[in-house]
Amino acid sequence: MSFIVLNNVCKDYHLGKITVPALKNVSLEIANGEFSVIAGPSGSGKTTLLNLIGCVDTATTGQVIVAGADTGTLPEKELTNLRLNTIGFIFQTFNLISVLNVFDNIEFPLLLMKDVSKKERFERVHHFINKVGLGKHINHRPSELSGGQRQRVAIARALATRPKIVLADEPTANLDSKTGQDIIDLMKEINVSENTTFLFSTHDPSIMGQARRIVRLHDGMIVEA
């Protein structure tokens, strides 16, 4: 069974009295180890799809099954645990915790996990810091880093918990093209070396071309999968 399964998922947003359909009857499966991209123009439903898979939002109708659990039936506490243990997030705007340095930001989700020892935390953080090439910036605060460096920290943080899947919502949108490419290269490398599933959204054609699978959305519907 695929790690992520979406069955006839619809998601509506309500703007006052108007109902705006963001996803219409979407069905999709993502298997382990994929390096896939969700493509489509702005407003096509990319972020909504990622939010549903990332368990930060729930579908209006249909089923979203993550790691075998129907997210629509889970209480919030368990959804949070699911996010912590199964999913890694990389945000378009990096979303680092401003008051923590690089090490602490990466360690943060590990501290939320109760079963990771101090030693293991230390090893994992250093492993991923080195992986993203920020060994020299370990004590820097986010404000002291460039955009690309911040996104590397975000990748390390997303990977630290050893998630089954990393979701990235337009991870290169706020970066210049070279830095963006570096980030994609890093993700590809990790996909292979750590066997981590990557699902990210983008509307940048050059990045789309590097994915092994493209899920194309248009007006909330999958037009290519």
Next chain:
Amino acid sequence: MLIFKMALRNLKLNKLKSLIVGLIIMAGTILAILGNSFVDTLSFGMKKNLINSVTGEIQIYSSDAKEKLSIFGSMDGGNPDVGHINDFHKVKTILLAGVPNIKTIIPMGTNFAMFNPGNILDIKLEELRALLKNPNEDPGKIQILKDHIQAIVLDVVSGYEINPENMSYLMSNKDFQEAPKNLKIVSEKSFWDKFTSNPQEVIEFLANKLAPLIFDDNMLYFSYIGTVPTLFQDSFPLFEVVKGSNIPEGKRGFLLNDNVYENMVKHRVARRLDTIKKKIEKEKMTIAKTKELQEKIKANISEAAVIYTQITPADTKNLIIDLQQHLNSQKQEIRDLLQEFLAMDDQNFFQRYQFFYAKIAPHLILYKIKIGDVFPVNAFTKTGFSSSLNLKLYGTYHYKSFESSPIAGNFSIMDMMSFRELYGFLTPEKRKETQELEIEMGLSDEQESMDAMFTKSRPLESEAGKSQNLKGLQKHSMGEGNKKRNSWEEVYSREAMENGVFLNAAILLKDPTKIEATIEAINLISKENNLGIQAVDWKDSAGIVGQLTTVVRILLYLSIFIIFTVAMFVMMNAILMATLERAREIGTMRAIGAQKSFILSLLIHETFILSFIFGLIGMSIGVFIVLLIGKIGIPAMGDVSTFFFSGDRLYLTLNPIHLITVFISMTVIALLATQYPAWKALKISPLEAMQKRE
């Protein structure tokens, strides 16, 4: 540790908002520490003052009392009906034997008394009567007094001629209708010629017809405690004789409260000048700017007559010269000169004050009762009859540390024997005296008449003949009768003073910390031995005065509550803003797996850190201020506050328990203020992290 680190850094990041919240916590802590310390000090001061001046730690009174004991009077200003207990000796013996913690028991009773020394003409006529009784008296001295009397009378005449309305206060009085006729008589020379040939007739005419025309507000009222004065002095450490001496052991007598003596018995003009001086010196008032002082100056000017009518014509002549020089004035009339003199201002006040005491006061009756005088004290018995006794004024006293405060009763002190007699309990002497009077007046049924007078409220009109005689008896007891008996010379043993009726009694303890337990023991012993007493603590016995600090404490807590509520909302607002600004960060934490409890914990940590740091700073500042005021003191504003301040300044004391409670309260308030922002923070969705903005 991570939470603590994050909380600390968040606070640092939101410096301004953290500072606002922190300063509120700090200010609240300082305020609460100061407020509590203030009320504690007041409360402690009041307790010390009351226990050491009149109430003792415990008071006992009749268990059948109709009203609660309130030593300083009830709300209506009267004394509550607390009944009485017949045998002090029995109560004392049983309590001392049965309650080991009792050190001393002081019998007491409170009542009101009146004394009317009469107006200046009454006084001078009385002096003349006394001089004339002595056949060897110096005729020169008699003449000076006669001249003085004539001057007083002629001043009344001229006052009436200037404006008859001056006597309008007599409108309803028949003296007023006869006034024109009588004033005409005294303005004729032939009338004064009779002063030599038939002085008694002139004296009686003046006493009966002229003296009533002089405005008379000399009546003195004072509340007093009947007790054993020497025992009272030995038992209450704040008691201090100011003028004269205490009533000697076993003697009957009176000791006026010095405050009453200075403010009610003293010459009106002099005491106004004293008050003005005190207000200028202590409260930094000025005559130019203070209405209260201007009113006093005005009152002095309008009452110049109470000065010059007291000065003999010969002394007046000298005073006119002195005043003309002092004022550099050409005026000839003493009245005009005195009015000019009394129109004081800030520039000349102290000079004139000195002049007043050096040149004018020696000629005045500076006090209506002089120490050493025997004077008739009029009071009411418990059944409402008028009673009177001649008593000697031995001196004045005050309570150290709140000398000038009118609170705490302004009680005067009377010996227990006289108290009992004035209150309507028969002493052997009084019994004998009334028996003699009754025989003289033909009353046979002694017991019945006594009952009517002192115990039962039987109407006097029930039997016409007897009622007439009773009225006569009453009149005797109002003073005239007392002339026969030199009650002030009677001497009693301590036992006789103590034994007998009392209304209440102060109990001093060996261990003052065991008030409650001792009260219980007393009440138990009273029941077992049928003593008919009940015990209350100093606070209850003091009535309204005892409740004053409770009221102050309630007001303090109320204002602290209001301030803290406002502070809580300001804090809440600041925390809320700081929280909402971090909405995306909170959303991110939630998205990557932080539970709501983590977010709550983070906010609570932030509040705790702020409370701890700023609470500690506030506490240090509060303690510093309390210790500083503990050294330099807060000046008392006005005489009333000296009672609570235990002196002219309040020296704050520190209670460590309050430091802890204030610290905890401030933390709780800060946590309460965090509740709403926390609730808002917990509602932040992880979706917030996905918002695409930078």
